[in-house]
Amino acid sequence: MARSNRSVVWVGARTLEIQERPIDSPGPNDVLVQVMATGICGSDAHNWVSSSVSRQLILGHESAGVIVEVGADVQDRYVGQRVAVEPGFACLKCEFCLRGNPNTCANLKYCGMDPTDGTLRQYFTCSAHMAIPIPEDMSWEEAGATQPLAIAVQLGRRACLTANKTLAIFGCGPLGLLVIAVANAYGVRKIIVFDIEQARIDFAVQYGADIGILSPKNDASVEALTFAQDFTRQVIREHGLDQGVDVSVEASGAEGCAQMAITILKAGGTCIQAGMGKQLTAVPLFLLTAKELNIKGTVRFTPGCYEDAIDLVSRGKVDLKPLITSTYPLTKANEAFSAQHARKDIKIVIMNQE
Ligand SMILES: [Zn+2]
Numbered sequence: 473m474a475r476s477n478r479s480v481v482w483v484g485a486r487t488l489e490i491q492e493r494p495i496d497s498p499g500p501n502d503v504l505v506q507v508m509a510t511g512i513c514g515s516d517a518h519n520w521v522s523s524s525v526s527r528q529l530i531l532g533h534e535s536a537g538v539i540v541e542v543g544a545d546v547q548d549r550y551v552g553q554r555v556a557v558e559p560g561f562a563c564l565k566c567e568f569c570l571r572g573n574p575n576t577c578a579n580l581k582y583c584g585m586d587p588t589d590g591t592l593r594q595y596f597t598c599s600a601h602m603a604i605p606i607p608e609d610m611s612w613e614e615a616g617a618t619q620p621l622a623i624a625v626q627l628g629r630r631a632c633l634t635a636n637k638t639l640a641i642f643g644c645g646p647l648g649l650l651v652i653a654v655a656n657a658y659g660v661r662k663i664i665v666f667d668i669e670q671a672r673i674d675f676a677v678q679y680g681a682d683i684g685i686l687s688p689k690n691d692a693s694v695e696a697l698t699f700a701q702d703f704t705r706q707v708i709r710e711h712g713l714d715q716g717v718d719v720s721v722e723a724s725g726a727e728g729c730a731q732m733a734i735t736i737l738k739a740g741g742t743c744i745q746a747g748m749g750k751q752l753t754a755v756p757l758f759l760l761t762a763k764e765l766n767i768k769g770t771v772r773f774t775p776g777c778y779e780d781a782i783d784l785v786s787r788g789k790v791d792l793k794p795l796i797t798s799t800y801p802l803t804k805a806n807e808a809f810s811a812q813h814a815r816k817d818i819k820i821v822i823m824n825q826e
Pocket residue numbers: 512513514515516533534620
């Protein structure tokens with residue numbers, strides 16, 4: 473039976489084409505996955521609007537599906553197995569890979585990241601170890617949101633999110649929401665979220681945040697850092713946060729939030745910088761010294777993050793369903809990407825076989 477391999481291909485700014493692409497036959501250590509669902513996110517939308525992708529690129533990197541062929545040397549995967557796909561091709565040889573950090577591999581190729589083709593197609597071939605088994609009762613829509621949850625798990629590792637900690641999250645987009653879910657699963661004591669949109673705050677509180685606060689706008693009459701310090705001091709006082717929070721997550725990419733994420737920390741606290749987008753330059757580094765604060769970055773995921781994410785969903789510790797607000801057939805990818813770019817949905821999942 474001849475298989476079609478309809479693929480979502482960037483051909484120009486805001487223009488996708490559904491193209492028929494060849495199926496890569498699996499090597500001895502590979503599996504061929506029939507892709508069932510692919511979540512799309514801000515980085516996909518970024519590619520979509522770009523006019524400078526180097527070639528006609530298949531987009532997508534958040535996928536799950538069924539193994540339909542296994543390479544001759546693959547022992548631990550089988551045809552018919554349901555899997556989530558890790559979209560990073562790490563070299564497994566460089567110093568970062570050997571240290572256990574393939575997320576910062578010096579030679580990393582990543583699905584849907586120019587110039588590496590992505591997973592928004594009907595069939596995708598990858599190393600067997602990149603296909604992580606998922607349980608039978610996990611829906612394809614949820615499985616297609618495993619990758620962003622794995623990113624939140626990695627953030628939780630970087631932040632050492634554990635019981636009894638207090639957490640502030642700046643930005644209630646998909647990452648902020650997934651961090652709420654992971655933090656609750658790990659027994660974090662109190663979660664305070666900030667955003668500039670009341671609707672997003674309301675959703676975050678419904679989804680498990682303890683306190684939601686509308687970020688104030690600085691009309692520029694007050695010096696930026698003073699504004700941040702005054703505001704966070706007031707929040708700390710009003711919400712009984714003692715000396716501040718243990719962990720803050722900057723997931724908005726806004727300059728003012730980057731400052732607040734530092735000034736809201738108690739001594740010894742950790743700020744995780746996760747917001748992408750424009751460069752944040754006005755970070756008050758001098759405040760780090762006296763309180764021995766930490767600032768850490770986080771990117772993608774490390775070994776075991778997918779397994780942790782799948783475990784959290786399958787045991788009902790994290791519910792991804794409320795986040796998946798729309799699904800589209802692959803043939804309507806253009807509509808899905810423009811909806812993603814308009815940011816009206818929380819999470820959009822494309823059904824690859826439809
Ligand atoms: Zn993504």
